[in-house]
Amino acid sequence: MKFFTDREICYADILPPSEVRARIEVAVLNFLKILTCADPAISDLLLINRKSSNRRVSQGLLTDDDTWIFLSRSFCKRSLMRANAAKAFIRVWKVMEMCFKILLQEKRVTQRELFYKLLCVSPDCFSSQLQVNRTIQDVVSLLRCSRFSLGIMASSRGIVAGRLLVQEPEKEMVDCSECGSSGYAISGDLNLLDRLVMKTDARYIIIVEKHAIFQRLAEDRVFNHIPTILITARGYPDIATRFLLHRMSRTFPELPIMALVDWNPAGLAILCTFKFGSIGMGLEAYRYACNVKWLGLRGDDLQLIPEESFVSLKPRDLQIAKSLMSSETLQEKHREELALMVQSGKRAELEALYFHGYDYLGKYIAKKIVQANYI
Amino acid sequence: MEISSASNLCLHLISCAFQRCRLSLQLCRISAVLKSLSPSILQISISDTGIGSCLEEFQDLNCSSIIAAEFWDGILSVKTTAICDDEIYHYHLNLRKNISSSRTLTRLPSNPKNGLKFSGTEVYLSISESIDVLVSEINHFFQKIMILNIPNIAIEVVTEREDIPGSRCENVFLANKSNPGPLSTSNVECLKSGLEDYVSRHGNSLTQKCNTCFATSERLKVGSGIACSTENHKSSGLMMEVVVIISELESKCPCFRECSSKTEVLYFKDFTPCSISHSTLNVLSTIDWQSYGLTLENVVDQGVCVLEWGDSPSHSQIDMVLHCYNKQYPMHKTQPEQHLIKKAFTAALNNLKETHPGILRSAHALKICSHAPDLARSIAGLILSSNDPDFQGECFSLLGLESREIGANAVEDCIQEKIVSVIEMNDRKPRQRNVVAPSLFEDDCDHDSNYQDKEYEEGEDEFLYLD
Numbered sequence: 001m002k003f004f005t006d007r008e009i010c011y012a013d014i015l016p017p018s019e020v021r022a023r024i025e026v027a028v029l030n031f032l033k034i035l036t037c038a039d040p041a042i043s044d045l046l047l048i049n050r051k052s053s054n055r056r057v058s059q060g061l062l063t064d065d066d067t068w069i070f071l072s073r074s075f076c077k078r079s080l081m082r083a084n085a086a087k088a089f090i091r092v093w094k095v096m097e098m099c100f101k102i103l104l105q106e107k108r109v110t111q112r113e114l115f116y117k118l119l120c121v122s123p124d125c126f127s128s129q130l131q132v133n134r135t136i137q138d139v140v141s142l143l144r145c146s147r148f149s150l151g152i153m154a155s156s157r158g159i160v161a162g163r164l165l166v167q168e169p170e171k172e173m174v175d176c177s178e179c180g181s182s183g184y185a186i187s188g189d190l191n192l193l194d195r196l197v198m199k200t201d202a203r204y205i206i207i208v209e210k211h212a213i214f215q216r217l218a219e220d221r222v223f224n225h226i227p228t229i230l231i232t233a234r235g236y237p238d239i240a241t242r243f244l245l246h247r248m249s250r251t252f253p254e255l256p257i258m259a260l261v262d263w264n265p266a267g268l269a270i271l272c273t274f275k276f277g278s279i280g281m282g283l284e285a286y287r288y289a290c291n292v293k294w295l296g297l298r299g300d301d302l303q304l305i306p307e308e309s310f311v312s313l314k315p316r317d318l319q320i321a322k323s324l325m326s327s328e329t330l331q332e333k334h335r336e337e338l339a340l341m342v343q344s345g346k347r348a349e350l351e352a353l354y355f356h357g358y359d360y361l362g363k364y365i366a367k368k369i370v371q372a373n374y375i
Numbered sequence: 376m377e378i379s380s381a382s383n384l385c386l387h388l389i390s391c392a393f394q395r396c397r398l399s400l401q402l403c404r405i406s407a408v409l410k411s412l413s414p415s416i417l418q419i420s421i422s423d424t425g426i427g428s429c430l431e432e433f434q435d436l437n438c439s440s441i442i443a444a445e446f447w448d449g450i451l452s453v454k455t456t457a458i459c460d461d462e463i464y465h466y467h468l469n470l471r472k473n474i475s476s477s478r479t480l481t482r483l484p485s486n487p488k489n490g491l492k493f494s495g496t497e498v499y500l501s502i503s504e505s506i507d508v509l510v511s512e513i514n515h516f517f518q519k520i521m522i523l524n525i526p527n528i529a530i531e532v533v534t535e536r537e538d539i540p541g542s543r544c545e546n547v548f549l550a551n552k553s554n555p556g557p558l559s560t561s562n563v564e565c566l567k568s569g570l571e572d573y574v575s576r577h578g579n580s581l582t583q584k585c586n587t588c589f590a591t592s593e594r595l596k597v598g599s600g601i602a603c604s605t606e607n608h609k610s611s612g613l614m615m616e617v618v619v620i621i622s623e624l625e626s627k628c629p630c631f632r633e634c635s636s637k638t639e640v641l642y643f644k645d646f647t648p649c650s651i652s653h654s655t656l657n658v659l660s661t662i663d664w665q666s667y668g669l670t671l672e673n674v675v676d677q678g679v680c681v682l683e684w685g686d687s688p689s690h691s692q693i694d695m696v697l698h699c700y701n702k703q704y705p706m707h708k709t710q711p712e713q714h715l716i717k718k719a720f721t722a723a724l725n726n727l728k729e730t731h732p733g734i735l736r737s738a739h740a741l742k743i744c745s746h747a748p749d750l751a752r753s754i755a756g757l758i759l760s761s762n763d764p765d766f767q768g769e770c771f772s773l774l775g776l777e778s779r780e781i782g783a784n785a786v787e788d789c790i791q792e793k794i795v796s797v798i799e800m801n802d803r804k805p806r807q808r809n810v811v812a813p814s815l816f817e818d819d820c821d822h823d824s825n826y827q828d829k830e831y832e833e834g835e836d837e838f839l840y841l842d
Contacts, residue, residue, distance in 0.1 A: 035773075036793060093757075
């Protein structure tokens with residue numbers, strides 16, 4: 001059960017192209033009206049603040065399991081009248097123009113493709129991919145429509161392996177347990193992912209942080225010993241992977257989802273992103289939060305790891321830890337684990353478990369699952 | 376008032392004549408007749424048809440240095456009459472003594488006017504000075520005074536050398552040669568046309584307007600500003616008038632001045648050209664030139680005040696004149712008030728900006744304007760690529776464009792023009808007022824929402840996300 005004020009939440013709608021174009025046209029008309037009225041001005045762009053100060057949490061009333069973060073009604077503006085930031089203002093219009101044209105052509109592009117297109121058309125305005133990505137988020141904030149609705153495909157890094165049958169519309173059924181260690185690649189097309197037909201006989205879903213670990217587990221066909229679906233975003237969770245995971249959680253609600261991450265703050269952060277969502281994509285990705293449990297590595301596994309495998313925490317790790325600590329969504333037990341990490345000043349990777357042999361990892365996972373040793 | 380040379384004495388007396396004529400508001404004449412009796416003795420007569428003199432202007436002169444050096448004997452012969460007087464009064468003023476109480480004013484027999492209504496003054500004196508030196512100074516003085524362009528005064532300078540027969544020479548100065556205005560024109564309007572004339576003749580180096588540079592009047596952009604002290608102020612009647620002219624010069628003109636990055640600030644005090652005081656110079660350096668897109672590098676006082684600019688466009692020349700005076704007569708010592716000077720200059724610069732859009736844009740506005748083409752292109756691109764004719768129609772109608780003139784360039788130019796005009800309009804507003812622009816989607820900004828008037832700062836994300 002949840003209680004929250006509907007007014008507080010700000011979200012980006014998933015809209016058909018015609019609706020997005022209509023919103024852009026409204027933006028242009030408003031701009032022109034303000035520019036040509038009796039007291040003319042160049043209108044500012046009001047964007048929803050994508051900062052931690054504007055982060056709110058929706059807490060499940062009865063359990064911790066249904067918690068997710070969203071962005072609220074705090075705004076920031078981009079203005080032409082501020083000489084040092086005028087370029088950022090222009091960039092928003094440039095991206096809007098480009099997306100408008102893309103939608104008219106009924107195409108979809110990746111962020112990378114968009115960057116190159118913008119570089120050709122307006123080389124003075126854009127200098128890096130990161131700048132383009134941020135500007136895209138500005139447009140999402142301004143028009144309140146999802147990135148995907150703007151015609152921008154997420155390039156996905158995600159892959160799935162294990163006991164899952166997937167069928168894309170009008171295509172053959174794919175058995176993810178037969179895809180080898182490279183697995184089934186998750187498309188960046190959210191529309192397509194939405195229409196995937198999925199069947200499973202797995203009992204668990206495991207999110208794997210790193211590609212190398214995923215490959216090892218897929219190669220050893222761990223999912224046959226314990227009926228699981230393995231999914232990885234190969235690092236920081238991208239929206240397509242999160243989307244698919246969320247779909248899986250709704251399609252197979254009885255399957256617990258657990259995460260296999262390195263024992264360091266970054267690993268926990270990845271888990272939290274799958275679990276609660278992120279500020280960066282806060283306007284649209286709040287929907288894709290899933291109830292994820294922490295399988296390993298955890299504090300009670302440290303005795304399995306040889307002393308030499310421990311490495312000192314870096315400043316970046318401590319920064320991430322600090323940021324996680326200050327988040328009110330972090331569960332008590334996770335908080336304790338994090339405190340232990342910081343206290344010890346050390347971190348360890350999953351690969352350290354290979355000390356006990358290359359097949360140890362599969363056994364380790366199986367044991368933990370059977371013992372329901374996840375938090 | 377300290378008089379340092381015989382020439383300066385004459386110029387002061389001429390200046391007094393000028394004041395009297397100015398106040399007369401009728402057509403007046405000033406005649407300066409110089410007769411050299413011998414190579415070093417000059418007999419000078421300065422006469423005018425202005426209001427009658429009250430003699431105060433002669434009595435507080437401090438001429439001890441020139442008297443001691445025997446350039447002048449200290450005697451002034453003054454004849455004067457006001458319009459309401461029945462007689463022409465005649466006085467001898469002996470200014471030999473330093474203390475005014477011991478100076479003698481001898482009244483001589485008056486002449487009757489026999490019922491005629493006129494006014495005027497004649498001043499005679501003899502000095503020891505070379506006629507050529509004095510004539511050159513007087514001519515130079517009158518050329519400068521022409522900038523004030525007072526319409527009702529005609530000036531005549533007559534020179535004669537007694538030892539050379541037939542050497543009588545006349546020179547006439549008339550205001551408003553090219554553009555006579557009505558006599559009732561205000562002082563500042565006269566000053567404007569006077570400076571325009573001065574600039575179009577490249578500062579007195581030509582006798583006629585330079586046609587290479589100023590064939591059309593658009594090449595001269597003129598702004599003026601005034602500031603005056605309030606009624607109750609202790610120095611009421613104080614007026615500051617400033618005229619600023621920006622002109623575009625042709626490089627092929629032989630008078631093209633290389634040093635267009637300098638401005639000589641012409642200065643008049645009580646209708647007399649003089650050198651600018653130190654305190655006034657200081658005021659000039661406190662003006663916010665940056666908000667007019669100008670960078671003041673240096674203020675130089677070389678007898679004349681020169682402002683040196685950094686970064687000025689090579690074909691532009693800026694000319695300025697400041698006139699401080701007291702409307703009342705007799706003139707009390709006019710002390711220019713610093714805040715009034717600043718006010719007058721700012722008013723003149725703002726006037727220039729308002730009447731000539733596009734010039735004197737502040738550095739801030741220039742920077743923003745550089746983005747205008749990009750923004751216009753984007754908006755135009757959005758309008759033209761739409762497949763909704765209703766949307767396009769509404770856009771064109773807002774822009775005031777007829778559908779038949781629609782080319783991509785026409786739309787883009789139209790939008791750009793409007794954007795630039797908004798930027799310039801905001802640039803003319805005083806800095807203190809924050810320009811708050813409306814937002815694109817007004818309904819989103821609830822009044823109780825946490826509205827942060829901050830620029831969006833990058834780099835506060837938790838992670839570098841690449842999804």
